[in-house]
Amino acid sequence: MPFDYKVFSGSDILITGGLGFIGSSLARRLVGLGAKVTLVDSLIPEYGGNLFNIYDIRDRVIVDLTDVRDAPAMASLIKGRDFLFNLAGQTSHLDSMTDPLTDLNINAAAQLHILEACRQHNPDVKIVFASTRQLYGRPQYLPVDEKHPLNPVDVNGINKLAGEWYHLLYHSVYKIRTCALRLTNTYGPGMRVKDARQTFLGVWIRHLIEGIPIQVFSDGMQRRDFNFIDDVVEALLLATAEKASEGQVFNLGHSEHISLQELAALLIRLNNGGRYEVVPFPIDRKAIDIGDYYGDFSKVTTVLGWFPQVPLQKGLAQTLEYYRKYRAHYWESTP
Numbered sequence: 001m002p003f004d005y006k007v008f009s010g011s012d013i014l015i016t017g018g019l020g021f022i023g024s025s026l027a028r029r030l031v032g033l034g035a036k037v038t039l040v041d042s043l044i045p046e047y048g049g050n051l052f053n054i055y056d057i058r059d060r061v062i063v064d065l066t067d068v069r070d071a072p073a074m075a076s077l078i079k080g081r082d083f084l085f086n087l088a089g090q091t092s093h094l095d096s097m098t099d100p101l102t103d104l105n106i107n108a109a110a111q112l113h114i115l116e117a118c119r120q121h122n123p124d125v126k127i128v129f130a131s132t133r134q135l136y137g138r139p140q141y142l143p144v145d146e147k148h149p150l151n152p153v154d155v156n157g158i159n160k161l162a163g164e165w166y167h168l169l170y171h172s173v174y175k176i177r178t179c180a181l182r183l184t185n186t187y188g189p190g191m192r193v194k195d196a197r198q199t200f201l202g203v204w205i206r207h208l209i210e211g212i213p214i215q216v217f218s219d220g221m222q223r224r225d226f227n228f229i230d231d232v233v234e235a236l237l238l239a240t241a242e243k244a245s246e247g248q249v250f251n252l253g254h255s256e257h258i259s260l261q262e263l264a265a266l267l268i269r270l271n272n273g274g275r276y277e278v279v280p281f282p283i284d285r286k287a288i289d290i291g292d293y294y295g296d297f298s299k300v301t302t303v304l305g306w307f308p309q310v311p312l313q314k315g316l317a318q319t320l321e322y323y324r325k326y327r328a329h330y331w332e333s334t335p
C-alpha cells in the first residue's frame with residue numbers, strides 16, 4: 001500500500017539538530033506536510049548548524065537553541081510530542097579523536113538523557129535515531145549488511161554505536177517505539193562545506209566553486225556510496241510512520257558505487273571545470289579511514305519500501321547549483 005503522509009499533518013514533531021543539514025531538510029518537508037515542527041539546536045560554532053538552512057521556513061517552525069546535553073531542558077521539550085527525530089550529533093571523526101569526551105557527551109550520554117526523558121514523560125513518542133555506517137569500521141565484505149560485525153575505527157563510531165544501542169535497548173526493555181537508520185555519506189543543499197571537518201565531499205564542492213584544486217587522498221580508489229538528501233528525508237519519514245520499523249536498524253545506501261577519483265572527475269565535469277590532485281593520505285585521517293564501503297540496503301527496501309531515487313549525477317548537479325547561488329551563507333560570511 002502506498003505510504004500515507006497524512007500521518008504527519010497536524011502532528012507535533014521535535015527535531016534535534018534541526019538547524020543542521022539533514023534536520024533542516026527534514027523540517028522543510030514536514031512543514032510542507034502540515035506538521036507542527038520544533039527544532040532544537042545548540043548552534044555550536046564549527047558544527048553543522050546554520051540558520052540559513054531554514055531561511056525559507058523560518059516563520060513556520062519553532063527554533064529552540066537548547067543543547068541536547070541539558071537534560072532538564074530536553075525533558076520539557078520532549079513532553080507531548082508525537083514524533084522525535086533525533087539527529088543532533090558531533091559529526092567530525094577527527095574531532096572525536098582530539099576531543100573524545102565532547103563526542104561522548106553529545107553522541108552517547110545526551111542520548112541516554114533523551115531516552116530517559118521519553119521513558120518518564122512521553123513513553124508513546126516514536127523516535128528515529130540518525131546512526132551511521134561508521135559503526136561497521138573497515139568492511140570485512142561488501143556490500144555491508146546489518147549483520148556485518150560492528151568494529152568502529154574511531155571514538156565517534158563507538159559513541160554513535162552506544163547512542164544507537166541505547167535506542168534499541170529502550171525499545172526491547174521499555175517498549176519505547178525507537179528505530180535507527182545507519183546513514184551512509186549524505187550530500188545535498190545545506191551540508192557543511194566550509195572545510196573538511198565533517199566530510200571531504202563538502203570541501204571538494206567549496207574548492208571546485210572557488211577554483212581551487214580538490215585533493216584526493218592516497219590513490220583515490222576507495223569506493224563509496226552516497227545518498228542525496230531528499231532520499232534520506234524520505235527514509236526518515238517512512239521509518240517514523242511505519243510500525244514495522246520499531247526496534248529495528250536499517251542501512252541506507254545506493255546502488256551506484258563510485259571510487260573517490262571517479263567522483264572527483266564527475267564533479268569537475270558537472271562543474272564545467274576544475275581539477276583534482278592526488279596527495280598522500282594525512283596520517284591522522286589514514287589511521288581512521290575505512291577503505292571501501294558500500295551498504296546493502298535490501299532490508300529497508302523489504303520492510304519499509306524505501307529505495308534511493310536520486311541518481312548521483314543529478315543530486316551532485318543540484319548541490320553544486322545551490323552552493324554557487326548561496327555560497328555567502330556557507331563560507332564567505334564567516335571570518
Ligand SMILES: NC(=O)c1ccc[n+]([C@@H]2O[C@H](COP(=O)([O-])OP(=O)(O)OC[C@H]3O[C@@H](n4cnc5c(N)ncnc54)[C@H](O)[C@@H]3O)[C@@H](O)[C@H]2O)c1
Binds near residue numbers: 023066067130183
Ligand atoms: N551527513 C552524513 O553523511 C551522515 C552520515 C551518517 C550519520 N549522520 C548522522 O546524522 C545526523 C545529522 O547529521 P548532519 O549531516 O545533518 O550533520 P550537521 O552537523 O549538519 O547537523 C547536526 C546538528 O546537530 C547540532 N548539534 C550538535 N551538537 C549538539 C548539541 N550538543 N545540542 C544540540 N544540537 C547539537 C549541530 O549544531 C547541527 O546543527 C548526525 O547525528 C550524524 O551523526 C550523518
